[in-house]
Amino acid sequence: MNVLIRLTKSTLAYPGAEKSLITPQLVFNDPTTLPVISTFRILSPTGALVDNNHSLTITSEKIVDLYKHMVTLHTLDTIMYDAQRQGRLSFYMTSSGEEAVSVASGAILEKHDQIFAQYREQGAFLARGLSVQDIMNQLYANSNDHGKGRNMPIHHVNKAINLHPISSPLATQIPHAVGAAYALKLTKPNQACSICYVGEGACSEGDFHAGLNIAATRECPVIFFVRNNGYAISTASKEQYKGDGIASRGPGYGIVTIRIDGNDLLAVYEATKAARDLAVKENRPVLIEAMTYRRSHHSTSDDSFAYRSKHEVDAWKRHDNPISRIRKYMQRPDINIWSDELEEKFRKATKKDILKCLQIAERTKKPPLSEIFTDVYFDNGGKELQPHLKEQKEELDEILAQYRSWYHLEDYKA
Amino acid sequence: MLRFTARLPKGVEDTSPNTHTYRDAPFLHTSTKQVLAANSWLPEETTTTKPMNLYSAINDAMQIALRTDETSIILGEDVAFGGVFRCTMGLHDEFGDARVFNTPLCEQAIIGFSIGYAAMGHKVVAEVQFADYVFPAFDQIVNEAAKYRYRSASIYDVGGLTIRMPCGGVGHGALYHSQSPEAFFAHAASGLTVVVPRSPLQAKGLLLSAIRRKDPVLFLEPKILYRASVEHVPVDDFEIPIGQAEIIKPGNDLTIIGYGTQLYHISRAVEIAEKEFGISCEIIDLRTIIPWDKATLAASVNKTGRAIVCHEASKNNGIGAELAAELSKECFLNLEAPIQRVTGWDTPIPLSFERFIIPDVARIYNSIKNVMKY
Numbered sequence: 018m019n020v021l022i023r024l025t026k027s028t029l030a031y032p033g034a035e036k037s038l039i040t041p042q043l044v045f046n047d048p049t050t051l052p053v054i055s056t057f058r059i060l061s062p063t064g065a066l067v068d069n070n071h072s073l074t075i076t077s078e079k080i081v082d083l084y085k086h087m088v089t090l091h092t093l094d095t096i097m098y099d100a101q102r103q104g105r106l107s108f109y110m111t112s113s114g115e116e117a118v119s120v121a122s123g124a125i126l127e128k129h130d131q132i133f134a135q136y137r138e139q140g141a142f143l144a145r146g147l148s149v150q151d152i153m154n155q156l157y158a159n160s161n162d163h164g165k166g167r168n169m170p171i172h173h174v175n176k177a178i179n180l181h182p183i184s185s186p187l188a189t190q191i192p193h194a195v196g197a198a199y200a201l202k203l204t205k206p207n208q209a210c211s212i213c214y215v216g217e218g219a220c221s222e223g224d225f226h227a228g229l230n231i232a233a234t235r236e237c238p239v240i241f242f243v244r245n246n247g248y249a250i251s252t253a254s255k256e257q258y259k260g261d262g263i264a265s266r267g268p269g270y271g272i273v274t275i276r277i278d279g280n281d282l283l284a285v286y287e288a289t290k291a292a293r294d295l296a297v298k299e300n301r302p303v304l305i306e307a308m309t310y311r312r313s314h315h316s317t318s319d320d321s322f323a324y325r326s327k328h329e330v331d332a333w334k335r336h337d338n339p340i341s342r343i344r345k346y347m348q349r350p351d352i353n354i355w356s357d358e359l360e361e362k363f364r365k366a367t368k369k370d371i372l373k374c375l376q377i378a379e380r381t382k383k384p385p386l387s388e389i390f391t392d393v394y395f396d397n398g399g400k401e402l403q404p405h406l407k408e409q410k411e412e413l414d415e416i417l418a419q420y421r422s423w424y425h426l427e428d429y430k431a
Numbered sequence: 432m433l434r435f436t437a438r439l440p441k442g443v444e445d446t447s448p449n450t451h452t453y454r455d456a457p458f459l460h461t462s463t464k465q466v467l468a469a470n471s472w473l474p475e476e477t478t479t480t481k482p483m484n485l486y487s488a489i490n491d492a493m494q495i496a497l498r499t500d501e502t503s504i505i506l507g508e509d510v511a512f513g514g515v516f517r518c519t520m521g522l523h524d525e526f527g528d529a530r531v532f533n534t535p536l537c538e539q540a541i542i543g544f545s546i547g548y549a550a551m552g553h554k555v556v557a558e559v560q561f562a563d564y565v566f567p568a569f570d571q572i573v574n575e576a577a578k579y580r581y582r583s584a585s586i587y588d589v590g591g592l593t594i595r596m597p598c599g600g601v602g603h604g605a606l607y608h609s610q611s612p613e614a615f616f617a618h619a620a621s622g623l624t625v626v627v628p629r630s631p632l633q634a635k636g637l638l639l640s641a642i643r644r645k646d647p648v649l650f651l652e653p654k655i656l657y658r659a660s661v662e663h664v665p666v667d668d669f670e671i672p673i674g675q676a677e678i679i680k681p682g683n684d685l686t687i688i689g690y691g692t693q694l695y696h697i698s699r700a701v702e703i704a705e706k707e708f709g710i711s712c713e714i715i716d717l718r719t720i721i722p723w724d725k726a727t728l729a730a731s732v733n734k735t736g737r738a739i740v741c742h743e744a745s746k747n748n749g750i751g752a753e754l755a756a757e758l759s760k761e762c763f764l765n766l767e768a769p770i771q772r773v774t775g776w777d778t779p780i781p782l783s784f785e786r787f788i789i790p791d792v793a794r795i796y797n798s799i800k801n802v803m804k805y
Contacts (some may be wrong), residue, residue: 165584182583186574196547227540392585395645404724
């Protein structure tokens with residue numbers, strides 16, 4: 018192409034921004050003058066539809082199903098939070114206030130889709146079919162835990178639902194999800210995607226930039242699902258970024274983006290479903306920013322009233338939470354797919370089930386100590402340990418033989 | 432980042448013992464016959480070899496890897512046109528943009544993306560343009576790649592991941608085109624394998640092993656050898672086992688352990704010292720930095736009673752420290768002198784003074800003299 022010819026036109030010829038119009042105006046692009054990105058909502062906090070003509074793809078059965086997962090998650094959170102407080106569990110993180118976000122987004126995933134999570138997404142795993150007992154075994158790091166009891170509670174891994182191992186370092190999973198999506202694009206074209214959950218705090222990490230940029234340039238079918246709950250531990254979002262949330266960054270990377278109401282089960286479900294279609298059919302990354310509020314403390318190691326008022330938290334509990342919002346809708350006379358009786362019965366049964374799973378998990382022994390050394394390298398199921406690890410295992414065995422009574426070996430499987 | 436190619440140190444007219452070419456090292460194979468005679472472990476059908484330099488051997492290995500596994504991909508900065516060191520020449524043309532492609536300039540993206548791809552059970556060879564620039568990806572390598580299998584209890588792993596990177600001094604690379612970061616990874620990353628080849632034949636065989644190994648591998652390529660080191664290399668597919676050191680010259684009085692470029696300096700220093708002192712030195716190429724071959728090293732040091740460990744990376748907490756500590760324990764009753772370390776100084780690498788940083792022939796010769804006199 019002849020550069021001189023292009024220079025006579027009103028657009029730029031430089032390769033870095035070919036469609037840029039030339040202007041004589043010395044005007045800075047001031048983000049404060051840009052319109053704030055709107056939030057997609059279907060269901061208002063009162064249980065009314067924002068637009069009565071909105072066509073839903075979700076069925077009544079599915080709504081009830083997802084509602085049950087949300088209640089299960091909430092019940093699990095309440096019980097496990099208390100269990101940690103009683104010292105029966107080392108650590109826990111609840112999803113309180115974010116039940117719709119994880120449950121509804123997890124529910125739209127299909128067989129080959131891959132999940133890369135941060136840690137506040139147990140609802141998605143429930144919606145994908147992970148059992149409460151599986152979750153409980155992980156929390157108790159017992160011998161039935163898929164991760165062999167190596168990880169802190171909440172750090173799940175599960176092949177059956179394509180859940181990659183959760184790790185504590187924030188945002189590292191973002192480029193992983195992109196690489197996995199690229200693998201899906203090559204091996205299962207237009208069939209599957211990966212979903213990457215991340216909080217708004219983690220979006221400040223370099224891996225957010227790394228992941229979004231390479232997802233766009235390599236055209237990968239990945240959904241970046243951001244839970245913007247207002248806080249990263251004690252850091253309020255106003256100290257986290259100066260722009261229009263996370264959503265405003267998507268277009269900068271050339272990524273289609275939507276902001277949604279994360280307390281609205283229906284909006285999360287419909288938006289994530291549409292995002293999945295877009296990602297899978299067009300091999301494009303999609304960014305979803307789900308606005309919500311972290312009602313709970315950050316974790317059991319955090320007292321959030323040190324940096325925010327109880328009044329603020331209570332207001333969210335009372336006036337708008339994802340569980341009561343969809344329940345109001347379900348119990349509307351014209352919808353009528355749920356009732357107080359069903360609610361009471363379901364809650365009671367769920368609580369009983371969860372407590373039973375807890376007791377089983379708690380009573381199950383920890384994995385055998387030999388598992389300290391396995392899986393560091395490929396070792397053929399522990400049969401071919403690297404020589405230095407074999408040596409170190411023997412050293413530990415000797416110590417244990419000599420100092421048996423100094424350790425609590427009865428907690429571990431032989 | 433600078434773009435330059437490795438070249439021989441200047442000073443061809445310099446005839447001091449400290450100056451030598453990388454082509455006349457005694458361990459390089461100069462003919463097909465020699466390759467076959469010296470490498471009886473090669474597959475029986477191996478009959479054809481051709482001269483390759485280090486970058487062509489690496490290119491050859493990657494071409495074979497891409498041909499033999501259709502899910503394997505290659506990515507990195509500037510790899511599509513052939514790479515700034517020519518290692519990926521022709522691969523984009525043969526395998527297409529889906530399998531050999533440029534990434535944005537972001538090391539944590541390159542490695543993070545590759546981890547995700549490998550976690551799907553596929554093979555990926557990621558290139559970091561210089562080992563000096565691996566540190567932005569340190570978190571991805573140490574916290575993620577190395578621990579993926581362990582934290583998944585082998586449900587998931589990233590065994591298909593190989594990370595290639597040019598490393599080591601090149602005479603004019605200064606602070607950020609000269610580093611040898613192997614010790615960072617050897618310590619911080621249980622689960623990771625770190626490999627450094629010394630020659631074209633080694634590079635091809637070890638890289639093919641690395642790509643097919645079921646653990647993530649960091650493959651460090653001494654960039655001064657890319658063009659300088661030339662030898663006959665089998666044209667077929669072959670692998671050199673990882674985790675095994677190689678005795679490249681047997682001897683009885685002293686064991687000298689090194690890897691990568693150091694083997695050239697060591698061979699030269701040994702040649703002079705053996706003549707002068709009437710001793711015989713055993714030279715060992717460590718090849719795999721972690722998990723390293725303690726058995727071979729300990730057997731040698733127990734036989735000779737003396738050991739020197741050489742590396743270009745700085746001394747403090749370098750690989751030499753690990754080797755010396757373990758060999759002291761394994762060989763305590765047979766040692767006749769303290770184990771010596773000949774390494775880079777504990778400074779960054781300064782442009783004007785590079786020749787005084789590299790553990791060269793003079794320093795290795797001096798160390799041999801000292802350890803034999805002890």
